[in-house]
Amino acid sequence: MASKPVLYSYFRSSCSWRVRIALALKGIDYEIVPINLIKDGGQQFSEEFQTLNPMKQVPALKIDGITIGQSLAILEYLEETRPIPRLLPQDPQKRAIVRMISDLIASGIQPLQNLSVLKQVGQENQMPWAQKAITSGFNALEKILQSTAGKYCVGDEVSMADVCLAPQVANAERFKVDLSPYPTISHINKALLALEAFQVSHPCRQPDTPAELRT
């Protein structure tokens, strides 16, 4: 029997949360190995973890005998090997829109406000730097979603774009971004957080969530 997939994850990492949502949506049973990005100077820098993922980042997923880094590559692999329920629409044009929104978040917003970049800009600049990255991305995203959204990012089916959206909104809240200019984003996020897969995978409910952040 094939062994369970193993997810290397940090409770607060928005990219780890993307993968946890997808695993939950698809009903895939898995084990979590927490990698604490802060403790011991960052457990992602250990020799052992670097062998698994030379990028020294979470998430990484051990599955079917390989280890995949990069959350969107993981989502695409899950979609190809465990297609039900689907995270990409059938229509190629809608798939393109879903991927465009996913990439907008995964390449255009998140990398600019992740932990390693914020370390580089210095303590006092972290909040304005992260806020700028997120508002600039959300300004574009809000416009796009106004023409693509139904109940969720693209129509009424949960897709890869939604899997990226909710964790990015959580980051926005952490960095105290004013969400009032983004009614479409906020509305979709609310609908997503009502879904069980988004709840069980939530940063406040992980094995490595500190007691004071649990809800």
Added chain:
Amino acid sequence: MASKPVLYSYFRSSCSWRVRIALALKGIDYEIVPINLIKDGGQQFSEEFQTLNPMKQVPALKIDGITIGQSLAILEYLEETRPIPRLLPQDPQKRAIVRMISDLIASGIQPLQNLSVLKQVGQENQMPWAQKAITSGFNALEKILQSTAGKYCVGDEVSMADVCLAPQVANAERFKVDLSPYPTISHINKALLALEAFQVSHPCRQPDTPAELRT
């Protein structure tokens, strides 16, 4: 008859180059509309362009009646609608590795050294900032490629990963990154630059390439 795809592109944008390579590899005839990211304070900020791509970034591709932003979303759409020659292997595990390498570059390196971020870090910090982003990503990439590469990034077939690699190496050279610690990256890059699709799409050979940079 369907109209030709229109690519909004800037000669030096590495993300635009990715799409130009894919269009060339797949033999897709297209028109280029140059968007100068410097001139007039940045033509990507014009009302007209923002309507096309609210992210105010190149590339954007008008094709089959839709406009797609984000280079990897464009590559995936081209792959799904014009599958020959393929940019993703048939085997799902190899596809995952190709996408992981592509995302490592597209989310893990390029966004940290793009024009808008470099503007933010200030003139005197630009070179060291860009060099750090690229060397940190290339350190990981070199390790990964040592176990995946044949003639190209993943085996002996040109893939999406290669489409991302050559433009990133060009950026590394522009930012004077020492490439000697990266023999596998350098070797693959050399093989790629020998291919016609990489040559015709090269930044030094675009309609908007300034005369002094043409070769």
